[in-house]
Amino acid sequence: MSIHLPTAPPEAVEALRKHLASLPAAPVGFSGLLAVYSAGAQDVFDERVLEAASLTAWQTIVSKAGEAVATAEVDADLQHPHVHEGAFVKGMAEAVRRAEARFADDNRDYELRLLRIPAMYTAALWLHAADADVLLPVEPVPGALRASDSYGAHAFAAAMRPLAESALREPDVT
DSSP states (O other): OEEEOOOOOHHHHHHHHHHHHHSTTOOSEEOOOEEEEEOOHHHHHTTOHHHHOEEEEEEEEEEETTEEEEEEEEETTSOOOEEEOSHHHHHHHHHHHHHHHHTTTOOSEEEEEEEEEGGGTEEEEEEEETTEEEEEEOSSOOTTOOTTOOBOHHHHHHHHHHHHHHHHHSOOOO
16 A cells, blocks of 8 residues: 655745745754645535545645654645644644554555545545545544544545534624
8 A cells, every 4th residue: 555645836845845944943854745625514514525625735744853743834826834733733643643554454545635624623634546535534523523533435424414514504704
């Protein structure tokens, strides 16, 4: 099995390198970029979350002394690079470790992606292969999911549907 990152635009890599180098306490480790896709609550409700997901950013996990300390991201238009710290960083690093361990014996060739559903405060690693898609929730996760489990697209949407329905009922506050 192989889990690989997609080929990111060189401009995205350069934008993140420059941004990270400009920080006062610049992290030292910089891995490849993964594609970040976003979907909405309606997509989850309609059970079309992967089909409707669109590329919105490129992200990397940055580290210091071998420890994940942040994620750095630039949007798909290669603008607005920024760094995130906090619980999500540890969750991302752990999800990548789980993916590598769990799918080591799988004979598929997976592309590693990140799926975000902002309206539901949810993110999942998305292992995409020609004949399969697997989602691994990234901590912190909503109660409908378990970070230790992996989900097919249908099972993920089914678990998240009540939360999607709730998000769709709430008025838009943006």
